[in-house]
Amino acid sequence: MIESNRLSEQQYAENFSDIHPPFDTEDAALVEANRCLFCYDAPCMKSCPTSIDVPKFIKQITTGNIKGSAQTIFLSNIMGAGCSKVCPVEKLCEGACVFNFMEEAPISIAKLQRYSTEIAMAANWQLFKRKESSGKKVAIVGAGPAGLSCAHVLAREGIDVTIFEKESKGGGLMTYGIAAYKVTPQFCEDEVNYILGIGGIEIKYNQELGKNLPAGRQGVSLADLQKDFDAVYLAIGVGLARQLEIPGEDLEGVEDAIKFIYNIREKGYDKVAIGDRVAVIGMGMTAIDAATQAIRMGAKDVTMLYRRTQEEMPCTQHELDIALLDGCKIIWLSAPKEVIGENGKVKQLICSKMKLGEPDASGRRSPIDTGETFSLAVDMVIKAAGQMPFEGLIEECKIHPAPGRTKGKINIKDSATNIPGVFAGGDCVNGGKEVVDAVQAGKDGAKAIMGYFKC
Amino acid sequence: MASLNSNFLGIKSPNPFWLASAPPTDKKINVLRAFEAGWGGVVWKTLGSQVKNVSSRYSAVNFGSKKMMGFNNIELISDRPLDLNLKEIAECLKLFPDRAMIVSLMADNDKKSWHELIKKVEDTGAHGLELNFGCPHGMTERGMGAAVGQDPVIAKMVVEWVMEAAHIPVITKLTPNVHSVVPTGKAVVEAGTNALSLINTIQSVTGIDLDTLVPNPYVAGKSVFGGYCGPAVKPIALKMLTTIAQNPITSKVPVSGIGGVSTWRDAVEFMLLGASNVQVCTAAMNHGFRIVEDLCEGLNNWMDEKGFKTLDDFIGKSVEKITHWEDLDINYHHIAKINPDKCIHCGLCYIACEDTSHQSINLEYGKPYNNYTIKEDECVGCNLCQLVCPVNDCITMEEHRVAPEYLNWKAFQNSGLPLNNH
Numbered sequence: 001m002i003e004s005n006r007l008s009e010q011q012y013a014e015n016f017s018d019i020h021p022p023f024d025t026e027d028a029a030l031v032e033a034n035r036c037l038f039c040y041d042a043p044c045m046k047s048c049p050t051s052i053d054v055p056k057f058i059k060q061i062t063t064g065n066i067k068g069s070a071q072t073i074f075l076s077n078i079m080g081a082g083c084s085k086v087c088p089v090e091k092l093c094e095g096a097c098v099f100n101f102m103e104e105a106p107i108s109i110a111k112l113q114r115y116s117t118e119i120a121m122a123a124n125w126q127l128f129k130r131k132e133s134s135g136k137k138v139a140i141v142g143a144g145p146a147g148l149s150c151a152h153v154l155a156r157e158g159i160d161v162t163i164f165e166k167e168s169k170g171g172g173l174m175t176y177g178i179a180a181y182k183v184t185p186q187f188c189e190d191e192v193n194y195i196l197g198i199g200g201i202e203i204k205y206n207q208e209l210g211k212n213l214p215a216g217r218q219g220v221s222l223a224d225l226q227k228d229f230d231a232v233y234l235a236i237g238v239g240l241a242r243q244l245e246i247p248g249e250d251l252e253g254v255e256d257a258i259k260f261i262y263n264i265r266e267k268g269y270d271k272v273a274i275g276d277r278v279a280v281i282g283m284g285m286t287a288i289d290a291a292t293q294a295i296r297m298g299a300k301d302v303t304m305l306y307r308r309t310q311e312e313m314p315c316t317q318h319e320l321d322i323a324l325l326d327g328c329k330i331i332w333l334s335a336p337k338e339v340i341g342e343n344g345k346v347k348q349l350i351c352s353k354m355k356l357g358e359p360d361a362s363g364r365r366s367p368i369d370t371g372e373t374f375s376l377a378v379d380m381v382i383k384a385a386g387q388m389p390f391e392g393l394i395e396e397c398k399i400h401p402a403p404g405r406t407k408g409k410i411n412i413k414d415s416a417t418n419i420p421g422v423f424a425g426g427d428c429v430n431g432g433k434e435v436v437d438a439v440q441a442g443k444d445g446a447k448a449i450m451g452y453f454k455c
Numbered sequence: 456m457a458s459l460n461s462n463f464l465g466i467k468s469p470n471p472f473w474l475a476s477a478p479p480t481d482k483k484i485n486v487l488r489a490f491e492a493g494w495g496g497v498v499w500k501t502l503g504s505q506v507k508n509v510s511s512r513y514s515a516v517n518f519g520s521k522k523m524m525g526f527n528n529i530e531l532i533s534d535r536p537l538d539l540n541l542k543e544i545a546e547c548l549k550l551f552p553d554r555a556m557i558v559s560l561m562a563d564n565d566k567k568s569w570h571e572l573i574k575k576v577e578d579t580g581a582h583g584l585e586l587n588f589g590c591p592h593g594m595t596e597r598g599m600g601a602a603v604g605q606d607p608v609i610a611k612m613v614v615e616w617v618m619e620a621a622h623i624p625v626i627t628k629l630t631p632n633v634h635s636v637v638p639t640g641k642a643v644v645e646a647g648t649n650a651l652s653l654i655n656t657i658q659s660v661t662g663i664d665l666d667t668l669v670p671n672p673y674v675a676g677k678s679v680f681g682g683y684c685g686p687a688v689k690p691i692a693l694k695m696l697t698t699i700a701q702n703p704i705t706s707k708v709p710v711s712g713i714g715g716v717s718t719w720r721d722a723v724e725f726m727l728l729g730a731s732n733v734q735v736c737t738a739a740m741n742h743g744f745r746i747v748e749d750l751c752e753g754l755n756n757w758m759d760e761k762g763f764k765t766l767d768d769f770i771g772k773s774v775e776k777i778t779h780w781e782d783l784d785i786n787y788h789h790i791a792k793i794n795p796d797k798c799i800h801c802g803l804c805y806i807a808c809e810d811t812s813h814q815s816i817n818l819e820y821g822k823p824y825n826n827y828t829i830k831e832d833e834c835v836g837c838n839l840c841q842l843v844c845p846v847n848d849c850i851t852m853e854e855h856r857v858a859p860e861y862l863n864w865k866a867f868q869n870s871g872l873p874l875n876n877h
Contacts, residue, residue, distance in 0.1 A: 034520035037845050040802030043823035062519065096823045101799040102846065 002253055002345075002380055004273040006298030012269045015296035019181045019322070020085060022114050029115045033061040036107050039098055044109055047096035049440045050077035054093055058112055070120030071127040073113055078152040079145050081117035082174050082191050083436045084110045085183050088285070090318040092436070121194050130200050131158035136453055139164065139229040141209045141220075144172020145435045146426025147235035148195050149442025150449075155200040157450055162229070163201065164220050166208035172237055173427070174435055176262045179289035181296070185265055209236060210393050222397045226421060231449045234399075234410065234417070234424040235442065238387040238432045244281065248339030253346030257282070257290040257384035269297055275380025277301045279349050280328075281336055284314040287384035291328045294382065302328045303376060307335040307354050307367040337373060339381055349376045361404075387432050399424070415441075415448035423448055457758035458765050459751060461495060461555075461732050463709055464624035464649050466582045468495030468555040468732075471766055472722065472750050475713055475734035476500050476559035476585060476628075479744075481533050483543035487550065492744035493751065496555025498734060499544055501532035501587045502572065503561040503599070508534050514661040514671030516687060525687030526737045527661040529672060529679055531593040532561050537575070545579040556580075557626065561587040564598045566616040573620045583623050586614065586648070588639070589630035589655025591682045601655070604630035607642035614646035626711060629653040629695075631688075636695045640705040651699060652711035652734065654692045656682025685737035689715030693728055700729030700774045717746075719753030726766065727773035781864045789836040789852040791815070791829045797849035800824040804840035804850060812839050831855075 007015070023029040036058040044054040053072050060069035073080035089095070089110045097106030120127065136159050140147045143165035151161040169175050170192035174183060196203070206218055213219045225232045241256040243249065253275060263272045278299045280291040283306035295302045304323065306313060309332045313320065324330070333354040340348040353372040360366035391408030394401055400418040402411040409431050410417060410424045417424050425441030427433065461471040473496040474480050474489055481500035489497060508531055516525035533540055548556050558581045562568040576584065587594075588604030595602040603609050610627070617625055627643040629636045631654040640651055658680045663670045670678040692714025699705045712730025716722050717738035725733050738746055763769045793804065793816075805827050808816045815833035819826040829840075841850040 031520050037801050037803065039800075040806035041818075041825055042802070043800060046823035098799040098801045 002273045002275045005270045006274065007270070009270075012297075016181045016269060019179075020111065020114075022118065023111060029061060029112060032108050033058050033112055035099075036062075037098065043096035043098060044093040044107075047092050048076075049092070049434070049436045050083075050443070051440075052076040052080065052093075052113070054109055054113075057116060058107065058109070061112060061116060066116050066119050067125055067127065069116040070125060073117055074120070074127055077436065077439050078149055078195055079174070079191065079435060079439050080113055081121055081194070082145075082171075082183060082188070083439065084114035084117060085187075086174065086178055087434060087436050088316045088319065091316050121190060124194065124197065126197050128152075128156050128198055130155055130198050133160060133200065134158040134453075136160065136231075137162070137229045138231045138233060138449060139225040140233045140235060141225070142172060142235035142237055142426070142428075143167075143170035143192070143203050143205075144235055144237050144426065145174055145438035146237075146442040146445070147172070147233065148192065149439040150233050150235065150425065150445040151201045151442075152195055152198060153443055153446035154449065155198050157446070159200070159449075161201045163203040164207040164209065164225075165203055165205050166217075168205050170203055170205075172235075172438075176265050177258055177286065177289075179261070179293050180264055180269065181292075182289075209234075210396060212392075212396070222419075222422070226419075230421070231452060232422045233442075233445050233449065234422065234428060235426045235438070235445075236390060236393070236424075237427040239390050240388060241286075241383045242386045242388055244336050244383055244385065246336055246338055248341055248346075251339050251341040251346050252344050253341075253379055254339060254381045255383065257286050257382050258387060260290055260382055261286070261293065264293055264297075269293075272297065274299045275346075275378065277376075277378045278303070278380045278382060279336075279376055279378045280304045280382045280384055282306065282384035282386065283308075283320075283330075284384060284386065285319060286387075287382075288315050288319045288323050290382045290384050291323050292326045294380075295326045295328060299380075302326075303378070304328055304330045305334045305336060305351060306330070306332055308356065308364065309333060312356075312364040333367065334374075335367065335369070336381070340375075346379050346381055347377070349378050349381055350374075351376065387427075389428060389431060394428075402429075415445040416452070421452065423452075457755050457763060459495075459755060459758075461766060463555070463711065463731050464583065464626075466496070466555045466557070466624060467553075469493075469553060470495040470747075470751050470754075471726070471732035472496075472747055473498055473555060473557070473711070473732060473734045474739060474744075475736040476557075476587065477528075477736040477740075478530065479736060479739050482535065482540075483547055486543075486547045489739075489744045489747075490547070490551040490554050493747045494554070494744065495732075496557065496582075497547075498557040498559050498585050499540070499581075501559040501561045501590070502537055502540055502576065503532050503587075503594075504563050504568075506531040506534050506593070509674050511672040511674060514681065515685075516661050523685055523737065523741050525659075525661065525683055526685035526740070527659050527672070527681035527683050528656070529592050529674075529681045532559075532587070532590065541575055541579050544576075544581055548580045555582055557583040557585050559585045559587050559628070561590065561594060561599050564603070564613070566619075569613065569616045570620040573617065577622055581623065583626060584617070584621060585626040585628050585652060586617060587628055587655075588613070588643075589628050589632075589653075591630065591632050591656055591658045592680060601630040601632050604628075604639055604655070605633050607638045610639050611642040611646040614643045614648050618647040624649040626650040626652050628655055628713075629699075630655045631657050631691060631695055631714075635698060637698050637702050637705060640699050641702065644704055644708055648708065650709045650711065650731075651705065652713055653699065654688070654695050654714045656684045657688055657691065659683035684715065685741075686715045686717050686721075689717075689721060689724075693724060696725060696728050696730060697774065697777050700771060701777070717741075719750045719757065722750060722754060723757060723769070724773075726770045728777075729771045729774050731766070731770055783863060784861045785864060785867055786856055786858045786860060786862045787854075788857045789854045790831050790834045791836070791838075791840050792851050792853045793827055793829055793840075794849050794851070795826070795828075797846050798827065799846055799849075800826070801845060802827065803843045803845065807839050807843045812837055816840065 057072040175188040354367040356365040389408030426438040459470040476498040590600030594600035627648040712725030
């Protein structure tokens with residue numbers, strides 16, 4: 001049965017408490033910070049997409065220079081606070097920590113980053129001074145990590161930035177697409193406000209790019225933005241989950257993971273309906289976030305299906321462990337074949353057993369249908385098999401897509417699109433990566449725009 | 456199994472670990488706890504004329520996560536009534552007759568005061584006296600403590616007074632707040648002291664509170680120079696100890712080593728440089744008396760491993776290994792070697808060498824891991840890379856002699872060999 005409000009308030013609070021709690025005390029942070037070797041040309045820094053000077057910010061914690069530490073982080077990554085909670089650090093900075101070679105626990109870089117940035121945000125230290133307004137105006141579409149990062153760098157340079165955001169809150173997937181036990185809606189709002197604290201950035205909410213919008217949605221066209229602004233940066237992200245393209249996909253109980261997570265963030269855990277027996281399709285970060293939250297919201301049984309094996313899974317081992325510890329079941333080498341319904345509602349999921357064949361374009365061994373099937377009795381199916389770029393919108397704006405398999409990803413060269421003065425970055429270009437990648441894309445975009453102004 | 460029995464001027468103790476004259480030894484309750492814990496002896500906190508202490512009294516220097524790397528105090532000699540101290544000394548002696556009981560003294564600066572004080576202390580049955588010529592604060596202003604130890608003439612005079620009255624062994628404790636401890640050491644040995652102990656604390660300012668701008672320790676908005684001790688002072692103490700061990704006059708008497716002894720390893724080092732036993736204070740103040748357990752066990756295991764049966768088998772063994780610079784063999788040369796299997800790619804060796812030494816390490820860029828190798832022709836063998844490397848035995852220094860024969864600087868100059876040829 002699909003129903004909401006399955007648990008008590010206390011159970012919800014327990015299930016959705018912070019999965020990576022902060023240091024309890026300054027002393028605890030200092031002990032950890034003092035473990036850091038202060039490496040030269042540090043592997044952690046080189047493994048961070050935004051190149052945060054990790055040894056420096058940790059050293060600054062040890063000297064009691066928390067303001068300097070926060071500035072070191074924010075200088076490279078204005079969403080350093082959020083990234084400290086959502087980054088898959090086990091494959092980035094912490095995964096590269098030299099202590100791994102000594103069979104010692106790597107430095108808790110994320111936790112230390114959270115320590116400095118939380119203090120800075122709580123005190124509302126504005127660590128960057130905006131240059132005098134240059135008179136140049138830039139429009140940014142999308143107030144997600146890429147858009148905010150780009151906006152902050154431009155604001156520092158004295159550019160007047162207007163962000164057009166289709167939702168009613170900023171933060172993008174940070175706000176709408178990540179498990180609530182990693183970041184709370186309140187934190188996301190605080191982070192956006194902290195970024196805006198520099199001044200010179202205005203966000204116009206509920207404003208969507210494009211012409212063919214549903215009734216009641218306010219649109220803004222690229223042509224207008226080009227006319228009203230000196231440059232445009234597109235940080236529109238990616239859209240809804242990839243369709244399974246199998247029979248029964250329209251039955252009641254088949255959900256899009258992004259929409260599912262969005263509803264949890266927007267409405268609250270107790271307001272979102274969840275089935276008794278849930279199948280989650282996919283093995284990326286979003287799939288994990290959907291599966292773990294389904295079980296934490298009171299689903300009795302959650303099974304994750306992935307058409308390849310653990311070797312090829314897109315999520316990290318750490319994320320997989322969260323799902324396994326939460327009690328999610330995993331069926332490797334399985335792909336959905338048909339959703340069977342009863343009275344218009346999901347009743348059963350028929351799956352194909354797969355095997356691995358030759359490597360495909362992604363370099364991973366491709367799954368091949370063995371012809372054998374099995375069925376799962378489920379009342380809910382959550383689709384998390386990747387997200388689709390806004391192909392139609394890109395076409396409508398006459399922006400060239402990247403060549404290749406995934407249609408609708410924007411093609412850029414040094415952040416510039418084919419249209420002069422129009423730049424792009426983040427998920428809409430890369431098809432969907434980490435928040436930290438989007439932040440770096442925003443920085444790159446701002447640099448390209450500043451270069452464009454100088455020409 | 457090795458014997459840890461110690462015999463210092465005929466004063467016997469079951470191990471060479473004494474608690475130094477300081478707060479841990481200022482009353483019966485502490486001293487009994489120390490003896491119960493296993494300490495070989497104590498030097499009872501300095502007795503003398505009446506004093507009044509202030510609050511606060513201590514401050515420290517921390518390094519990284521390690522607290523109390525250095526420790527500082529502005530406490531004076533015992534502020535308890537003399538009679539009470541004497542009574543308690545006698546009681547402790549009775550309860551633990553096998554432990555060494557030395558009493559530290561700092562009488563007013565006249566012969567009569569010293570003689571009276573010595574008489575009273577000897578009546579307790581104490582085994583020896585230690586003359587406090589080292590306290591660097593509070594007492595110096597009254598012409599005592601370091602004020603005595605800093606002037607060989609005065610020190611000699613006081614020791615002569617003491618030796619006239621003393622019937623038990625006398626140890627003179629030296630202050631490090633001098634350019635060399637040898638002049639005072641010589642003077643007091645010539646005056647007849649039976650032994651020396653060193654070092655007392657070093658005058659210091661440990662730090663300043665960056666909110667109040669008042670240095671530590673804080674006393675009503677002011678501070679004073681304190682006496683510095685703890686692990687940070689050990690290298691200075693070892694150097695001063697060596698100068699005493701190498702001087703023909705001062706080396707005639709036994710020495711009790713003091714200054715940052717925290718572990719059995721430290722103790723062995725003091726003894727290798729000529730100390731017959733060691734005195735400990737800061738480490739006990741940091742961790743309690745229980746540290747004596749590993750002091751004894753570690754020393755015992757090391758002696759067994761090295762085949763030393765008694766303390767005398769190794770006391771002073773390293774004294775002759777410290778020579779004059781001009782006698783060092785300049786044909787000796789070693790070169791760093793990085794073990795690539797152990798390297799964790801932290802780059803600490805590289806940046807230390809590149810920025811501050813001889814640019815002798817090669818960086819081969821990698822993402823995220825650089826590889827580092829030694830430029831053998833450039834390496835002067837300074838050890839810096841090995842010192843900064845966080846991995847044991849990752850960087851080793853390999854011997855590559857310039858020539859097989861011993862050649863010192865004097866001979867090098869005399870033979871007219873080229874200078875600045877590295």
